[in-house]
Amino acid sequence: MTMFFQVAIDGLLTGMVYALVASGLSLIWGVMDVLNFAHGEFLMLGMYVSYWLGFLINFDPLISWIASGVFCFLLGILTYKLIIHHCLLGPPLSALLATFGLSMILKNFALNRFSPNYRLLTGTLLDGKRTLIGNIVLPMPQLITSIFALVVVFIIYYVIKRTRLGWAIQATAMDKEAAELMGINTERIFLLVFGLGGLCVGVAGGLLPSYLAVHPEVGGLFGLIAFVCVAMGGFGSIPGALLAALLIGLVEALGGFYIAPVFKYVVVFGLYLLVVMLKPKGLFGW
Amino acid sequence: MIKENTKKQDLLWYVLIVVLLLVPFIPQVAANSFTQHVFILILLYASMSQAWNIIGGYCGQVSFGHSVFFGIGAYGAGMAVVKFGITPWPGIIIGSLLAMVVAVLISYPCFKLKGHYFAIATFAIVEIFNRLFMVWYWVNGALGLDYPMVKTGWTNFVWYRTKIPYYYGALILFTTIFSIVRFIERNRFGYYLRAVREDQETAEATGINSTFIKLSAMALSAFLASFCGAFFVQYNFRVDPPMVMSLQVSMVFVLVTILGGAGTLFGPLLGALILIPLQEYTRVLWGGLGRGTDLMLFGFLIVLIMVRQPKGIMGLINEYLNYRKTRKIISAQPEINS
Numbered sequence: 059m060t061m062f063f064q065v066a067i068d069g070l071l072t073g074m075v076y077a078l079v080a081s082g083l084s085l086i087w088g089v090m091d092v093l094n095f096a097h098g099e100f101l102m103l104g105m106y107v108s109y110w111l112g113f114l115i116n117f118d119p120l121i122s123w124i125a126s127g128v129f130c131f132l133l134g135i136l137t138y139k140l141i142i143h144h145c146l147l148g149p150p151l152s153a154l155l156a157t158f159g160l161s162m163i164l165k166n167f168a169l170n171r172f173s174p175n176y177r178l179l180t181g182t183l184l185d186g187k188r189t190l191i192g193n194i195v196l197p198m199p200q201l202i203t204s205i206f207a208l209v210v211v212f213i214i215y216y217v218i219k220r221t222r223l224g225w226a227i228q229a230t231a232m233d234k235e236a237a238e239l240m241g242i243n244t245e246r247i248f249l250l251v252f253g254l255g256g257l258c259v260g261v262a263g264g265l266l267p268s269y270l271a272v273h274p275e276v277g278g279l280f281g282l283i284a285f286v287c288v289a290m291g292g293f294g295s296i297p298g299a300l301l302a303a304l305l306i307g308l309v310e311a312l313g314g315f316y317i318a319p320v321f322k323y324v325v326v327f328g329l330y331l332l333v334v335m336l337k338p339k340g341l342f343g344w
Numbered sequence: 345m346i347k348e349n350t351k352k353q354d355l356l357w358y359v360l361i362v363v364l365l366l367v368p369f370i371p372q373v374a375a376n377s378f379t380q381h382v383f384i385l386i387l388l389y390a391s392m393s394q395a396w397n398i399i400g401g402y403c404g405q406v407s408f409g410h411s412v413f414f415g416i417g418a419y420g421a422g423m424a425v426v427k428f429g430i431t432p433w434p435g436i437i438i439g440s441l442l443a444m445v446v447a448v449l450i451s452y453p454c455f456k457l458k459g460h461y462f463a464i465a466t467f468a469i470v471e472i473f474n475r476l477f478m479v480w481y482w483v484n485g486a487l488g489l490d491y492p493m494v495k496t497g498w499t500n501f502v503w504y505r506t507k508i509p510y511y512y513g514a515l516i517l518f519t520t521i522f523s524i525v526r527f528i529e530r531n532r533f534g535y536y537l538r539a540v541r542e543d544q545e546t547a548e549a550t551g552i553n554s555t556f557i558k559l560s561a562m563a564l565s566a567f568l569a570s571f572c573g574a575f576f577v578q579y580n581f582r583v584d585p586p587m588v589m590s591l592q593v594s595m596v597f598v599l600v601t602i603l604g605g606a607g608t609l610f611g612p613l614l615g616a617l618i619l620i621p622l623q624e625y626t627r628v629l630w631g632g633l634g635r636g637t638d639l640m641l642f643g644f645l646i647v648l649i650m651v652r653q654p655k656g657i658m659g660l661i662n663e664y665l666n667y668r669k670t671r672k673i674i675s676a677q678p679e680i681n682s
Binding site: 087140141145149150151153154155156158160169170289318320321327330334335339 | 456460465467468475591602635644647651
């Protein structure tokens, strides 16, 4: 039974990180109806920023998440200005394919500059530390990262629900023309939302290198899982994405442990298909 | 007016076939096997994308799951040659029928979903198939199937010394698939497909069984895609799951079609004509460095085309034709007035 709880806790901790990545994607999807295919690559670059800061000038990931968050925020804004802005006029698929092209550029840029080696940041502040609850081991890096991710998700949710800016974002998501008539600069809101989406992955990516190796392909799976989380949670719903991410983390860990490690993603994607068959608009969709 | 256009298109089509038949006789092509390789790939990718075009372009159901059908076709041929040691033809036929069955089985529930939900569901399906084939012992799992040396000729559909028969094989595939789509485009079925794409509710209100139409389009599309997969493995002599059943391969179907122009007959060919030489020549020029320069350039081009012309190359051509037509009308107007 201890084993079960141990695996479940590990899964939930992973799920919280998925939640942060997914909530950035969910925000973009909900407001602009654009699937950002390069989301995983944003995460990868965020991880590299944090890794190099740690490797070259000994910044701890606990500090350098700020840098990678800002970096991904700017990356998101740049992506919107240069690519998405032009694609919004075209058919809905064009933004997806353009961001697919972008993901190819970023992935191969990382490969070109940083080589395909796996890189892990060692000797960080939390490295090797752990706490015990009963018989369950909680590794500190994972625990802090996950709690941090959860806090950021709550902050984003609070901003959307309770501040004037958040109301403007919600209004834009509901009806762009009406929002413009109310004096909201929707162009700026789109820009900001893309930046915020980048910020979410940037923060997640900043904290990850302390226990997850960085390499150019690391974003692919995260991106795919974020897609699944968002679609499972429902169109643009952050609580939905959070719930779905926790569920996916749990199922991934338990499936990997009790069935076979190779089947864990089969179980995850199977669960997604099952949920979507029963509720075509996701858990919290309407 | 429509009849005149159709006639023009027919003429274009026959000229194209004749030109393609004569390609291997160009001295530069005949002498250089790499040029032949590029031409074969252009025809193969155009055929693949045309198969996708039936469901994705004409019917508007953007499926990212076509690599599953492509892969099933490839494994059908591969299993026949490697595991059973016979000609690939029975494998190809069984694989294609199987792909059709799989397509219907997985699409039926997925067609309840709309827009991005459908797209993500097809992502998930590709990932599931990829992982399952990776550990399926009977099809050699992640090791993949390697072709043994067999007798060359059309019975085995294998040649080692020359690529010209492959070229004609690809041309037959290309002509067949394009002819089918050409036929559908002017057939009642094609109008049903477009009606479902434009507005499913209205189409249903006029008495079209949209689920049946979508399912049959998907089945046809999967059937043709799996033929392309079989050709691919016969040309490549090797198949493993990431090569044929991955999101990368699925994206190729979509990219080529959208780049050329989705829902148009010549779109996939135009897309392949631009994308494939680009991919192959940049790979030759810079791919050897092993630093992804070619893929960076490739990605940059995709972004550029999507940003500048989201309707694809056919959109650009149509715009130009319309521009010419309006100019003609404007210049003709004064005469009518006077």
